Amino acid sequence: MFWNKEIECSSRNELHNLQSKRLHDMLLRMYNNVPFYRNKFTELGIHPNDITNVSQLSSLPFTYKQDLRDNYPFGLFAVPQHQVVRLHASSGTTGKPTVVAYTQKDLETWTEVMARSLTMAGISNSDIMQVAYGYGLFTGGLGVHYGAEKVGASVIPISGGNTKKQLQLMEDFGSTVIACTPSYAAFLSESILAEKLLDKIKLKIGVFGAEPWTEEMRSFIQNSIGIKAYNIYGLSEIIGPGVSMECECQNGSHIFEDHFIPEIINPDTGEVLPEGELGELVFTTITKEALPLLRYRTRDLTTLHYDTCACGRTMVRMGRIIGRSDDMLIIRGVNVFPSQVESVLIELAETTPHYTIIVNRENNLDTLEIQVEVVEQYWTDEMKVLDGLKKKIQHAIANLLGINASIKLVEPNSMQRFEGKAQRVIDNRKL
Amino acid sequence: MIVKQLSVFLENKLGRLTELTKVLAEHDINISAFSIADGTDYGIIRCIVGRPELAYTVLKEHKFSVTITDVACLIIPHKPGGLYHALQIISNNNISIDYMYAFAAEHDAVVVIRTESTQELIQILQDNKLELLRSGDIYQI
Ligand SMILES: [Zn+2]
Numbered sequence: 001m002f003w004n005k006e007i008e009c010s011s012r013n014e015l016h017n018l019q020s021k022r023l024h025d026m027l028l029r030m031y032n033n034v035p036f037y038r039n040k041f042t043e044l045g046i047h048p049n050d051i052t053n054v055s056q057l058s059s060l061p062f063t064y065k066q067d068l069r070d071n072y073p074f075g076l077f078a079v080p081q082h083q084v085v086r087l088h089a090s091s092g093t094t095g096k097p098t099v100v101a102y103t104q105k106d107l108e109t110w111t112e113v114m115a116r117s118l119t120m121a122g123i124s125n126s127d128i129m130q131v132a133y134g135y136g137l138f139t140g141g142l143g144v145h146y147g148a149e150k151v152g153a154s155v156i157p158i159s160g161g162n163t164k165k166q167l168q169l170m171e172d173f174g175s176t177v178i179a180c181t182p183s184y185a186a187f188l189s190e191s192i193l194a195e196k197l198l199d200k201i202k203l204k205i206g207v208f209g210a211e212p213w214t215e216e217m218r219s220f221i222q223n224s225i226g227i228k229a230y231n232i233y234g235l236s237e238i239i240g241p242g243v244s245m246e247c248e249c250q251n252g253s254h255i256f257e258d259h260f261i262p263e264i265i266n267p268d269t270g271e272v273l274p275e276g277e278l279g280e281l282v283f284t285t286i287t288k289e290a291l292p293l294l295r296y297r298t299r300d301l302t303t304l305h306y307d308t309c310a311c312g313r314t315m316v317r318m319g320r321i322i323g324r325s326d327d328m329l330i331i332r333g334v335n336v337f338p339s340q341v342e343s344v345l346i347e348l349a350e351t352t353p354h355y356t357i358i359v360n361r362e363n364n365l366d367t368l369e370i371q372v373e374v375v376e377q378y379w380t381d382e383m384k385v386l387d388g389l390k391k392k393i394q395h396a397i398a399n400l401l402g403i404n405a406s407i408k409l410v411e412p413n414s415m416q417r418f419e420g421k422a423q424r425v426i427d428n429r430k431l
Numbered sequence: 432m433i434v435k436q437l438s439v440f441l442e443n444k445l446g447r448l449t450e451l452t453k454v455l456a457e458h459d460i461n462i463s464a465f466s467i468a469d470g471t472d473y474g475i476i477r478c479i480v481g482r483p484e485l486a487y488t489v490l491k492e493h494k495f496s497v498t499i500t501d502v503a504c505l506i507i508p509h510k511p512g513g514l515y516h517a518l519q520i521i522s523n524n525n526i527s528i529d530y531m532y533a534f535a536a537e538h539d540a541v542v543v544i545r546t547e548s549t550q551e552l553i554q555i556l557q558d559n560k561l562e563l564l565r566s567g568d569i570y571q572i
């Protein structure tokens with residue numbers, strides 16, 4: 001199903017022309033209204049009138065999260081306050097939060113890309129949709145909410161948490177769609193099974209995002225409660241959820257390129273990489289009015305694929321986020337992503353996808369400990385079987401990462417369940 | 432002759448064992464035999480209690496990972512050579528023991544034995560005229 005077939009399937013050539021025009025407009029707005037960008041352009045001897053083709057994008061400077069912090073709270077806004085109708089902020093673990101703003105037109109753009117996203121997953125006015133993302137300063141809840149209303153679904157704005165209530169409404173209202181983080185979806189799946197609700201609910205589609213997840217996690221959720229689980233991607237700096245979305249092919253997420261131009265770069269050198277290569281995802285928000293960003297460094301690592309998708313869409317697909325360049329742990333010189341550990345644990349039937357990674361440094365040597373839950377029905381009262389399981393996990397991790405991890409088995413259901421973004425890494429190294 | 436043993440998986444965390452025994456005490460469940468198999472970061476508690484089904488249910492309610500395992504309880508005379516005689520019969524019949532633990536009753540000693548097939552073990556012990564504790568007896572010790 002398509003929300004806006006004309007644009008979602010437009011020719012690459014048409015798209016290229018539209019992007020070129022919109023890029024030029026955005027640069028002019030930046031030059032005229034944002035001192036930060038005007039100074040940068042002047043310093044580099046660039047004038048927006050010199051940039052008339054999207055192929056020139058790679059010659060322009062990057063924008064970093066630090067630039068948002070340095071200009072906190074409103075320094076990068078390109079419109080006067082009276083045109084701003086919404087503010088969101090991300091929780092900064094250290095220091096000031098990141099503030100993002102929307103004009104009325106920005107909210108319309110956001111609603112449009114969310115409507116395209118939900119329609120792509122087959123959601124329509126015949127659905128009852130439970131939005132279990134957090135509502136508030138976080139963009140997840142409200143972003144999905146407006147898109148869901150736009151496609152005409154009956155929206156339940158339940159927000160995150162309160163699992164008992166989630167299950168009760170799911171059963172009583174007959175929700176057909178749930179939107180939340182994948183880690184919360186895994187927890188809800190377990191709860192649905194534990195409460196024996198599978199026959200009583202009508203859930204068929206999941207829209208999951210706001211944190212990286214693996215193909216194995218998808219299978220786990222799809223198989224345990226029999227739904228189709230779609231990946232939605234976004235970040236508040238660009239607009240919120242709805243920057244890209246998976247179609248029914250579940251083979252990468254289509255980026256809405258008429259609003260957001262993606263590039264993949266080498267995170268160390270900044271050089272643009274050829275199609276298909278893994279690197280850092282960078283976005284330019286060509287239609288944003290309140291907070292336009294030029295070549296914003298997302299820190300997310302992925303790939304881009306420009307071939308036409310089997311669904312008919314011409315818009316570029318991004319692969320899974322395999323990690324964040326700042327999530328990456330370097331352990332004894334080896335790059336380790338939590339998602340790699342997760343895929344190992346989900347493949348083993350005996351372990352649950354709930355785990356904690358603990359990194360320490362002892363005598364100048366990094367140590368990796370993985371605490372993992374044993375699935376209830378797999379644990380036995382024989383020590384040798386449990387020790388064998390530990391060795392099996394250790395072996396699988398060593399095969400994948402080339403690192404020996406110490407494995408600690410913990411009691412079923414003893415690990416913390418996350419209702420928002422999961423926190424699975426504890427790095428105790430003081431470097 | 433099969434006796435139901437409770438096996439509980441416990442992380443080596445301060446207070447977990449106290450919690451376990453508290454739950455049993457609060458439900459007036461008597462512990463007849465008790466053993467701990469000790470690993471580096473977890474242990475397995477094996478115990479024989481009065482009303483094992485009730486114990487299983489209340490421990491589950493308190494989020495313990497518990498299973499019920501079949502074992503045999505062999506009575507041996509409290510004198511030198513008593514255990515040797517029994518073990519000789521078991522090994523001559525090619526039965527390997529997964530684990531065992533013992534406790535002394537009034538005049539005799541009781542050995543709790545776990546093997547692959549509890550039924551087979553019981554048959555062999557009975558054929559050799561060894562005395563077994565019935566479940567009804569042991570839950571009252
Ligand atoms: Zn597609």
